[in-house]
Amino acid sequence: MRRIAVVGGSIAAVTAASWLRVRGFEGTVTLLSAETEQPYTRVPLSKTVLSGEATDASTALPPLDDSVDVRLGTRAVSLNTRARRIVIDNGEPVPYDGLVIATGGRARRLSPPGMAGEKVLRTLADCAALREDLARAHSVLVIGAGLLGMEIASTCRTLGLQVTVVDRDPPLRRVLGPVLAQVITDAAREHGVVLRTVPGGVRLVGSRTLEGVDADGDFLTADVIVSAVGDVPAVDWLTGSGLRLDRGVVTDSRGRVANDIVAAGDAAVVRGVGRRPHWTNAVEQARVAADALLGEDVAGVALPSYFWTNQFGVEVKVAGEPAGLGEPDMVDVDGSSMLLRWSAGAAATVNHTVPVRKLRQLASAT
Amino acid sequence: MTVSIELIPGRCEGHAVCEAIAPEVFRVDDDGMVQLVPDSDHDDATALAAVRSCPVAALRATS
């Protein structure tokens, strides 16, 4: 293998490119990124960068070294696996011997094409635009009470806006399970957020511009309407490639998709496990996938997954996936801090400092 | 080693992504903050991969 192409411009792509060099790959590594910015982290975009506390520049990831050819503003539009060739948006073919698919996801939108007014938050540009809108606003309506929607709500409260969050499910329940979700829901209410659950889902109101939503007969609106209703894996460019797509590109436990093709991060769906659209997962999958591409016989990640959220003064760290596990088997409360453990394989802290390594070990100990 | 690593003050949130990649360079202690292992004997490429993996861009490498 002489030439490896990495398609994507964020953490999964950067880690894969770095890891190929760690493993001593000496051929050409070309990174194709649709974004015009150097790779950056999205994690602070709903938090300190949206509030203005941190600058856009502070999100830049440390640069790849010169041995990686980074091509910004370059979108892959199709893939021919037989000819081992990617075609990019200007029509140019990019040949490869090995391919890493790391195209992540883009924000899902509710409004039909052509309707203005629905804001989303996925990229630095989205963040800058939303921040500007919020600076002129008194109120915001957030559609979607998952991690992202609730973080946006929290940041908007620190900016002094009136905040309403609407979702068909109770806040955060699907991703955190009932106990952790309740802790944050209580904190959100204490911080003055209006939370609305509309089991049937909301209906958008507006024609050319989104004016608000119909929530079970109530019309909800605000100066700014932002939706945080999940992301869509960015795998459209793989349509027609023959690779298996199922809400993302399907991989085995080591990121392998097909001969000499691997995938990692938000674009990947691991067979039997699913999608884990979190930062740590993108890093770990990218390493395993790079190893697999080079034919290294390294086992997949053994530790439970890890993610976190900070909102309304509550810092939550989660190892494993407690959402489907119901009530925890152990809860240690000390003032406003908690340590929770599910013997089926998860652990979490709330405002409680435990090294993440230990938290993940605690989650895996049975 | 030729690269040296710095922490950008006030950014680390203790997510230990760096430590998972290069435990010989980074250590997240009981206070939940990263510490650089003094005089670590490390591979530069691995240390750089770890520096780039921080979700809050708290690490910097200089050569």
Ligand SMILES: Cc1cc2nc3c(=O)[nH]c(=O)nc-3n(C[C@H](O)[C@H](O)[C@H](O)COP(=O)(O)OP(=O)(O)OC[C@H]3O[C@@H](n4cnc5c(N)ncnc54)[C@H](O)[C@@H]3O)c2cc1C
């Ligand atoms: C606002 C926000 C806050 C978040 N906060 C947290 C958090 O606190 N904790 C946590 O664990 N996770 C968080 N996440 C999730 C985390 O950021 C993602 O899991 C992570 O970014 C996934 O990385 P990725 O490289 O797989 O994909 P992405 O970050 O989606 O990057 C994909 C890259 O591929 C490029 N691309 C797409 N299509 C093409 C193409 N056809 N050709 C070339 N390039 C292409 C894109 O431009 C982009 O650069 C947050 C996400 C957002 C949006």
Ligand code: SF4
């Ligand atoms: S430096 Fe970054 S990756 Fe390392 S522990 Fe701190 S926040 Fe986590």
